[in-house]
Amino acid sequence: xxxxxxxxxxxxxxxxxxxxxxxxxxxxxxxxxxxxxxxxxxxxxxxxxxxxxxxxxxxxxxxxxxxxxxxxxxxxxxxxxxxxxxxxxxxxxxxxxxxxxxxxxxxxxxxxxxxx
Amino acid sequence: xxxxxxxxxxxxxxxxxxxxxxxxxxxxxxxxxxxxxxxxxxxxxxxxxxxxxxxxxxxxxxxxxxxxxxxxxxxxxxxxxxxxxxxxxxxxxxxxxxxxxxxxxxxxxxxxxxxxxxxxxxxxxxxxxxxxxxxxxxxxxxxxxxxxxxxxxxxxxxxxxxxxxxxxxxxxxxxxxxxxxxxxxxxxxxxxxxxxxxxxxxxxxxxxxxxxxxxxxxxxxxxxxxxxxxxxxxxxxxxxxxxxxxxxxxxxxxxxxxxxxxxxxxxxxxxxxxxxxxxxxxxxxxxxxxxxxxxxxxxxxxxxxxxxxxxxxxxxxxxxxxxxxxxxxxxxxxxxxxxxxxxxxxxxxxxxxxxxxxxxxxxxxxxxxxxxxxxxxxxxxxxxxxxxxxxxxxxxxxxxxxxxxxxxxxxxxxxxxxxxxxxxxxxxxxxxxxxxxxxxxxxxxxxxxxxxxxxxxxxxxxxxxxxxxxxxxxxxxxxxxxxxxxxxxxxxxxxxxxxxxxxxxxxxxxxxxxxxxxxxxxxxxxxxxxxxxxx
Numbered sequence: 001x002x003x004x005x006x007x008x009x010x011x012x013x014x015x016x017x018x019x020x021x022x023x024x025x026x027x028x029x030x031x032x033x034x035x036x037x038x039x040x041x042x043x044x045x046x047x048x049x050x051x052x053x054x055x056x057x058x059x060x061x062x063x064x065x066x067x068x069x070x071x072x073x074x075x076x077x078x079x080x081x082x083x084x085x086x087x088x089x090x091x092x093x094x095x096x097x098x099x100x101x102x103x104x105x106x107x108x109x110x111x112x113x114x115x116x
Numbered sequence: 117x118x119x120x121x122x123x124x125x126x127x128x129x130x131x132x133x134x135x136x137x138x139x140x141x142x143x144x145x146x147x148x149x150x151x152x153x154x155x156x157x158x159x160x161x162x163x164x165x166x167x168x169x170x171x172x173x174x175x176x177x178x179x180x181x182x183x184x185x186x187x188x189x190x191x192x193x194x195x196x197x198x199x200x201x202x203x204x205x206x207x208x209x210x211x212x213x214x215x216x217x218x219x220x221x222x223x224x225x226x227x228x229x230x231x232x233x234x235x236x237x238x239x240x241x242x243x244x245x246x247x248x249x250x251x252x253x254x255x256x257x258x259x260x261x262x263x264x265x266x267x268x269x270x271x272x273x274x275x276x277x278x279x280x281x282x283x284x285x286x287x288x289x290x291x292x293x294x295x296x297x298x299x300x301x302x303x304x305x306x307x308x309x310x311x312x313x314x315x316x317x318x319x320x321x322x323x324x325x326x327x328x329x330x331x332x333x334x335x336x337x338x339x340x341x342x343x344x345x346x347x348x349x350x351x352x353x354x355x356x357x358x359x360x361x362x363x364x365x366x367x368x369x370x371x372x373x374x375x376x377x378x379x380x381x382x383x384x385x386x387x388x389x390x391x392x393x394x395x396x397x398x399x400x401x402x403x404x405x406x407x408x409x410x411x412x413x414x415x416x417x418x419x420x421x422x423x424x425x426x427x428x429x430x431x432x433x434x435x436x437x438x439x440x441x442x443x444x445x446x447x448x449x450x451x452x453x454x455x456x457x458x459x460x461x462x463x464x465x466x467x468x469x470x471x472x473x474x475x476x477x478x479x480x481x482x483x484x485x486x487x488x489x490x491x492x493x494x495x496x497x498x499x500x501x502x503x504x505x506x507x508x509x510x511x512x513x514x515x516x517x518x519x520x521x522x523x524x525x526x527x528x529x530x531x532x533x534x535x536x537x538x539x540x541x542x543x544x545x546x547x548x549x550x551x552x553x554x555x556x557x558x559x560x561x562x563x564x565x566x567x568x569x570x571x572x573x574x575x576x577x578x579x580x581x582x583x584x585x586x587x588x589x590x591x592x593x594x595x596x597x598x599x600x601x602x603x604x605x606x607x608x609x610x611x612x613x614x615x616x617x618x619x620x621x622x623x624x625x626x627x628x629x630x631x632x633x634x635x636x637x638x639x640x641x642x643x644x645x646x647x648x649x650x651x
Contacts, residue, residue, distance in 0.1 A: 021633045048290040105629040
């Protein structure tokens with residue numbers, strides 16, 4: 001089972017998320033697919049350049065290869081941004097549903113509105 | 117040094133929140149003045165002493181996060197601060213200018229400046245993501261139904277495309293162990309198998325192509341720019357400055373990969389297609405904002421073409437067109453704001469007699485239109501002249517003239533509003549329209565399009581340090597062709613475009629959200645396939 005590595009699973013998750021985005025018309029499902037896609041990216045990052053037997057870069061006395069800490073640090077930022085975006089997306093969706101009762105992507109466009 | 121440009125707007129934005137129940141407009145305008153002066157000083161420094169590089173926290177280059185200002189980026193930063201100041205003066209009397217708006221406005225400015233200066237690929241991802249959120253909130257500032265829907269589409273499509281960027285950057289990091297753009301550029305030729313770069317490049321280019329709205333990824337743009345209830349400065353910022361960030365990334369990233377994978381031919385074709393599609397859809401619109409949004413798409417196509425010819429003149433021509441486009445598109449979007457205030461509509465067929473009712477805006481519109489169509493003496497003519505230098509092929513010249521004909525065609529539609537019987541509602545005619553700050557701000561931008569055209573050569577040398585000789589004979593020839601095109605466009609407009617049925621149907625063609633994402637994936641597969649075929 002060598003091919004089930006973090007990278008492969010990450011790429012798979014990314015495309016599963018994309019598949020959801022291409023096919024699902026419900027806005028909530030869009031937000032969920034987006035999260036799945038992002039999880040794929042996070043998994044991909046934290047497993048790149050990992051070699052067996054390497055140790056964390058701080059607090060270790062033994063002489064062994066260090067794990068590269070940069071991807072993990074980047075992913076903390078990316079996860080926070082992901083949460084922020086998901087929260088904003090959900091807020092917009094809730095506002096939209098409560099005010100106008102719409103839960104699906106539609107095609108209808110209404111190009112009139114206030115005069116600004 | 118450079119980081120002040122990024123920190124100060126954010127700090128002012130936060131201080132401004134303290135003015136929740138009082139007026140913070142003077143503070144914001146004052147800070148904008150300061151930032152503009154400082155950006156001018158930095159521009160002067162870069163001009164005299166060369167590129168400025170700021171390594172954060174004192175680490176050596178390629179290990180630290182670097183802010184990098186060369187001629188290209190500092191000109192764009194300078195333009196950004198100027199436009200933000202001008203737009204702020206325009207918005208000063210608007211009822212939408214409150215604390216919340218000020219906060220979002222300044223934050224967006226800081227993010228855009230950071231996008232121009234940053235060379236760290238992950239930083240760029242963060243900035244893209246946060247600026248997307250800020251723009252989405254600005255789009256739905258008035259929270260009406262269409263605005264929230266458009267804001268959501270913009271937010272989701274942009275966030276998904278930034279996911280592509282992040283994935284691509286991860287793959288680059290795995291190969292190079294660097295995130296710095298220039299550091300990667302230095303070592304990129306040492307990659308043994310160029311094919312290993314195809315996937316990351318494909319991912320990154322997909323994001324950028326969506327950001328600059330190349331066909332078929334342009335469907336989000338009219339939604340975001342054309343939102344009916346957004347304040348008029350928002351589409352002006354989006355088209356004048358935000359669009360430029362995408363083009364800037366396009367220049368940097370294609371330069372980074374150009375040693376290994378050369379995609380000029382691909383973007384030449386895509387650029388032409390984008391331009392033609394943008395024109396056809398722009399001619400079909402009757403809402404002024406949508407018309408201008410599609411026109412932005414067509415102009416971006418033209419700039420992509422200029423960047424893809426691979427000659428120096430057309431490259432800098434496109435660069436100057438970017439600068440010129442920011443100016444004349446700001447004029448046009450702002451004048452649409454003025455018109456919709458004074459006519460209570462944005463329907464291009466229901467506004468007539470602007471020259472009589474609002475002469476100041478009328479002249480600004482004329483300047484803007486002459487700029488966008490590349491009339492002699494205006495800035496568009498210089499940049500389009502230089503772009504046409506990129507190729508000797510008669511077919512390419514024909515295509516460029518065709519694009520200009522299309523530009524003239526939708527400009528005719530715009531210009532038709534200037535004449536005829538005044539259709540202003542009775543109640544508004546009494547208003548004082550001469551001492552109106554928004555009108556005069558629009559006019560000043562209009563005059564700038566003329567000045568940057570009259571002294572085109574001087575500006576080109578002043579901004580980018582690029583010397584270009586314009587031969588009077590050829591310039592006259594181009595002017596003659598321009599006049600012929602004007603006549604042709606006028607005839608076409610009278611005879612064909614005004615028969616609205618066909619075009620009205622085309623105007624309603626748009627992709628649904630799922631179709632946009634499918635187009636994104638198709639584009640990605642297409643570009644990766646093309647690169648495999650190429651190498």
